[in-house]
Amino acid sequence: METDSPPSESIDELRQRLNNMKKLMADRQAAQYETEERRRPNSSIIDGxxxxxxxxxxxxxxxxxxxxxxxxxxxxxxxxxxxxxTEL
Structure with missing residues (x-):
């Protein structure tokens, strides 16, 4: 019977990939927030x-x-x- 082989990537490589994914998600959320902020003033004529x-x-x-x-x-x-x- 075969035992589980060790992962082909080391822990440090996995951590680096996880950090890269977190950074990509943060960048995507920031870009989405910026487009919503830019679009918001023009989307409605009713303001203060x-x-x-x-x-x-x-x-x-x-x-x-x-x-x-x-x-x-x-x-x-x-x-x-x-x-x-009474004057009359």
Whole structure:
């Protein structure tokens, strides 16, 4: 019967190959991260300044509608309860 033969590569060679593979994987992940970072700003038109403008416009619209509603309410109350003039 044959016994297991020793590996054809030494431990040092295996460690070197493992380190090379780790380095290749790290380089690949770094390259993938760089391409995602480069692509990210161009992939979306919605950024912080755009959202600020949108929320600012929404705030102006809400304030305008509120002022209009309270003005109409004030006029309705004045019509319902007119002040009595005594000078006539």
């Amino acid at each position: 300044s755009f959202l600020s403008v949108v929320f600012g416009i929404a705030l102006v619209v809400i304030l305008t509608v509120s002022v209009y509603a309270f003005y109409n309410l004030y006029n309705a109350i004045l019509k319902k309860f007119p002040s009595k003039h």
